Amino acid sequence: MITKTWNYAQRSAHIAPSVIREILKLTLKPEIISFAGGLPSPDAFPMERIRQATQSAMDTYGTATLQYGPTEGFGPLREWIAARVSQGGRCKVDPDQVLITSGSQQALDLIGKIFLDPGDFVALERPTYLGALQAFNAYQAQYLSMEMDDHGIMLEEFEAALKQNPKMAYLLPNYQNPSGILLDEARRAPLAKMAEKYGIPLIEDDAYWGLRFWGEELPNLYSYAPDNTLYVGTFSKTLAPGFRLAFIVAEKSLISKLVQAKQAADLHTTTFVQMIAYEALKDGFLEQHSVFISELYGERCNTMLEAMDRHFPKGLHWVRPQGGMFVWVTLPEHMNSLEIFTKAVEQNVAFVPGTPFFADGTGQNTLRLNFSHASLEQIKDGIERLGNVLHQALEGK
């Protein structure tokens, strides 16, 4: 059989299979303890609440649960989000400034679609979220990678990037995927205002809101420059990733343009799920449930960090996360995490090598560990195994 050759668009060359997807396939054997994926724990899924919410949505909204709905999203859900993103009144968010999207991946896709011409630059952190690179790659973006320290992106780095006039800047201030880094509070207002001063739209991807293990949540970047910032949030970590429910909060004319783009992309996000999600999260449930998840993940994170302290060799660096789902490890310069990955899988433990998170293709000596999905026992056992692999690699065995 002759394989057919299709005459694709130029951008198709930039739409490539995910490296991580291929890697994850190697980690699916049941005997493997995997820290490779980015899955929330099923222990965190509020099954009973969703069952009740489905009944409640169908009782309350009737056939409207199954009908077409507005592109902007379900009104009461938009109101809830507006109130949530205002952080108790720190800033004012009108429900008209909220667009419901089919996962935050769609939010990034729509933002790329309206802003990015081929060759345009996006300023982003080094490392950054792989899904954002995939979304922007499809619009043939180029990247300005900005250096972070343990407290997030540095002001000088950010300003140097803005001076090169990128089309937009993309930051993950809270427990960044993959680095787990929390952007320091003191840097937040200056960063947001600097982007506004240079006239560069700032995309704030807050995928892990609600998942801080202790302390109060920090002010979002949006609150410091609401006319220049696109805040992207999701219900994937606090409610259910299988719902594919997320949102963008932004200035009204920008939301109008994004609504038009979304209408062409999928008409609207499922009415059924939006109504169920709203019934599930209202009356303070999500706030309570976030506390539950934060405690669950905080315990897993601590268990992983303790095991790393005990079993990992000296000379490695990692930041102790205050929230989210990941610990990021930097190995000595000469080491290659892809080689270590192969050895680790032989020992039935897996992680994600760091390179796919670098827009500039570097990061060979980095790796990401997920702590949300494995049990405490698996974490202890898996980190001990991985420690042995790392010791052997460092000793050149």
Next chain:
Amino acid sequence: MITKTWNYAQRSAHIAPSVIREILKLTLKPEIISFAGGLPSPDAFPMERIRQATQSAMDTYGTATLQYGPTEGFGPLREWIAARVSQGGRCKVDPDQVLITSGSQQALDLIGKIFLDPGDFVALERPTYLGALQAFNAYQAQYLSMEMDDHGIMLEEFEAALKQNPKMAYLLPNYQNPSGILLDEARRAPLAKMAEKYGIPLIEDDAYWGLRFWGEELPNLYSYAPDNTLYVGTFSKTLAPGFRLAFIVAEKSLISKLVQAKQAADLHTTTFVQMIAYEALKDGFLEQHSVFISELYGERCNTMLEAMDRHFPKGLHWVRPQGGMFVWVTLPEHMNSLEIFTKAVEQNVAFVPGTPFFADGTGQNTLRLNFSHASLEQIKDGIERLGNVLHQALEGK
């Protein structure tokens, strides 16, 4: 307050508000009988079955209903679709050839994304589905509009368009939206094979499958040229539009590319809804339910046609639909349906003027009537009112 000016991508100029959306806003007054929208009837929504299916999905698949899932879609649903599109074995469809999408709007968006460079031509029917124009416009497509007669696209028209080497061809063979036209069976094999001969990918949008009022369904175009045809189907008309659940069936390497594009666009379609839909439609339910909907819509269609025969002036042309949701009316050349729309709304009856369905901006003397959403009484009453408006307009009042 100064309105902010955003530095959008060039394609953003082609992402515009839907004319129909603006028109529909005028028809929302409760006293208006509207034939303007394209809504399925809520009487056709299987509420009880969906309630049971939700319970069944959560019992059967547990926390997997709420977890991330594969980009390709839920396995058992892909199998069901493969069997359905093979039309009882007329052609062979492997489940790997199925991609689940977030509504058929996303199917069209992803197809545009991988195929269309700015300025590329798409050959399509005159009139055609507005949502397809919106999806392809976002990729800066141009159009070759092909003439139809009452039996669909004509072979000579199709060949003339293919000779101009468009990037793809887009057809709606069954009860086309907006024209209601059913493509003649005798034209199907030659059309599909002609596109293959010229090496132009053929997109077959079968949005209304299962909704034929009498007789057997005709062979799909896909079955005649499976290596060159992209079959797009949806559950919006037979199950629930609020689910946003649709699919593409195509050659495997093309599905791989579409999967990569979808991964960048929204990761995957909601697991929760896919599993519920599968539980709802299995065991022959959808086949039965399609019969129920076809009878419901067939009765409404007949009622509308009878009322049109009685109340509409001579000199108008319309095709009697054999399925779907629309009757398409062509007025005498000198008449303008937008002017008539204004007068009709004054008489509390609404339709959609036809121009937005024409890629070439013509069709001023056409209009679309939806018969799926209004009750029989409303149809009789509304068509009588519209008949009066049309009589007056013809008489120049």
